[in-house]
Amino acid sequence: MKKSELKSFLDFKAKQYNAPEFIDSDPVQIPHLFSQKEDIEISGFLTATIAWGNRKSILKNSNRLMEMMGNSPYDFVMNHKKEDLDNLEGFVHRTFNDTDLKYFIRSLQNIYRNHGDIESIFKEYALPDSLQPAIHEFKKIFFELPHPSRTRKHVSDPLKNSAAKRINMYLRWMVRKDNSGVDFGIWESIDPSQLSCPLDVHSGNVARKLKLLKRKANDAKALAELDHSLRKLDRTDPVKYDFALFGLGVFEKY
Template sequence: MCLPWNTARNAWEVLNIISKEKLERLYKKYESRKYVHPDPLEFLYAYDDLNDREIAGLTASSLAYGRVAQILKSVSYVLDIMGPSPHAFLQNASRAFLRERFEGFRYRFAGGDNLAAMLSGAKQVIEQHGSLYECFLRGLKKNDETILPALSFFASELTRKENPGHLVPLPERGSACKRMNLFLRWMVRTDAVDPGGWEEISPSKLIVPLDVHMHKICFKLGLTARKQANMRTALEITSAFKKLAPDDPVRYDFALTRLGIRDDADPNDLFNL
């Protein structure tokens, strides 16, 4: 993707050029479900029950890498097996049953064993804490500046007795945890696009879901000079966005990522709106 701007000298210069007003116009233009497809977020809209939505969200976000057509195909395959209530499916599923049901699953680096391990870990978390939400809340302290400590706790609980491999990244290893931060954006924020449900977590603590595309945009904007899309970079970019939206630094993530994944979205919109 060819972006229409040069790298600025520092974040303050960028924040003067890319004003809050322009980002707000971009947000309002793309804040609509008609711009969601193709995005695994679309699967969450089928679940009104929060217990089902969080399991569907964990599943969809864990597979959100690679070519989008294959992401949607793989997520659809898994959710179809779990049926109308992923929560009820897990309640009645043993570890052996999960391995059997997903034996034929394969998506890039993830096989059926990885997927079964993640879902088994989710079931164990639900049995111990009551829900994925309650587990995450137990790791979150009131004075935490970001959700990072809670994310570390959540990931450790999901992997306590299971090894889902890369499907559940561990923040302490330096990963940007893009897919997990994407899941949290979906579950914490509530607007026309993000369905929310985890209401006791403040959006102000969220971290930008940083992938190659988002890193490229933010690097060219001068919001970071770091070359690696890791957790340190994600926190630096989040801090820059907090200068514009302190209560919701991930507010513009959906709109900005439309500029690279949809044919009907123009990167020049960031300047021309």
Template sequence: MKIDIPSEFPTLKDYLDWLFKKYNTPDFINSDPIKFVHRFSNPQDMEVAGFIASLLAMGNRKIILLSNEKLFDLMENKPYDFILNFDPFWYEKSLSNFVHFAYRNIEGKDLLVIFYLLKQTLEKYGSLKNLFLKHYDEKHPTIKQALSGFVKEILSFNPPPKLNGIPKSVNGLLPDPEKNSPCKRLNMFLRWMVRKDSVDVGLWSEIDKAKLIIPLDTHVSKISRALGLTQRKTDSWKTAEEITFNLKKFDPQDPVKYDFAIFGLGIEMKNLS
């Protein structure tokens, strides 16, 4: 795939900056899973809503939004209270028919486990931010170590009483960057929580946005390769780091803002085809 920068833009940075300004607007919110974060004003609800919405950010965007609507209806639009008081026996039947059809299916039984793990997380730490900050060290160049510790600790809590351990399918939904997973959905969640502008909510102001890693999926990697932002052939944490490092040349303090530009570039190319 070849991408030609329009002649009115002297450099790739100019083009990406223009795309960022074009797509980083409140209009972006309603067609993106971040809409479920903006639905709430209480920070406790916002971060839990963001974590759950990001888990399902896999596959067709319309289906992602529809699946999330089903879950938020189940939670009666009170995500923090729902998770804090979650009873896996009570909700086993309610979640049994839930399936999010994506590249691989996410089933209600997986969410049952994740909700129970989140319940224990909130009981111990009060918020997801408090757990993340426990593992965050501003001396580290990226959030990799903090994210790995965050995931490991969530997965260390007890599974629902009927299970002997955490299913592999749940481990797949909460990947560890130490295993070289690109962690697309977790990095997207962190973008929502850390950056602050007209789209991202910036609840976790203690985290340096310069340390974020771009949410990497096949769409982002394809365009990034075409732009020369990575030479790597496979999608991995190292690939996401390489793309982010190259985007830092354009904005050292906020490289992940270009996630909007790459998304927008995909829209621009689709409109031209």
């Protein structure tokens, strides 16, 4: 497939899947329950954190988590008491459990109290063409409080060769603006051109079939290679092609 044909094909598929119907089966529906910026940020971050495995299970547990927080995630993060954290006991999604969740709540409170908000951290450390170093710095700040060592694995680090799929998906939600109401675009201090495609087994396999990616492992090096390929197709909004790659892989078994 020629480059022009590939671009036309992926543009068509991106538009097809970057549509309101996409929300119905995707974890992005959880932050869509809210209208306040901070509620969207926090619900999105927590949902993205547990967004691996069975999609029905992800949605079920994300909704349960919002209910445990009184469907007011920002208020819960900022004003919770010890007994409120105790009420989170028993929450589990795969390897993410209530011990991890309690630290996440305390850390988010620390970020909003002492670092402005989540966006401010990414804005400070973003590079003109990448947010991957900013993810590394975010993780350092996120774990600046005393924490269980087991919890660190739930925030990926691109500088340790992780593709950081879930947090890149979260950044797409927060930063990218679209005309379909899927991604929120509420972080106006960061440009969509700085985003990286959430790389997983589905998007990776499709990218390889389309010769956008050669590297076999879905790691940080593969992400950099895929970013380079997608930026050639659209420098201003490269991660719109996440919809195309994901849709082709999951829904069309391309």
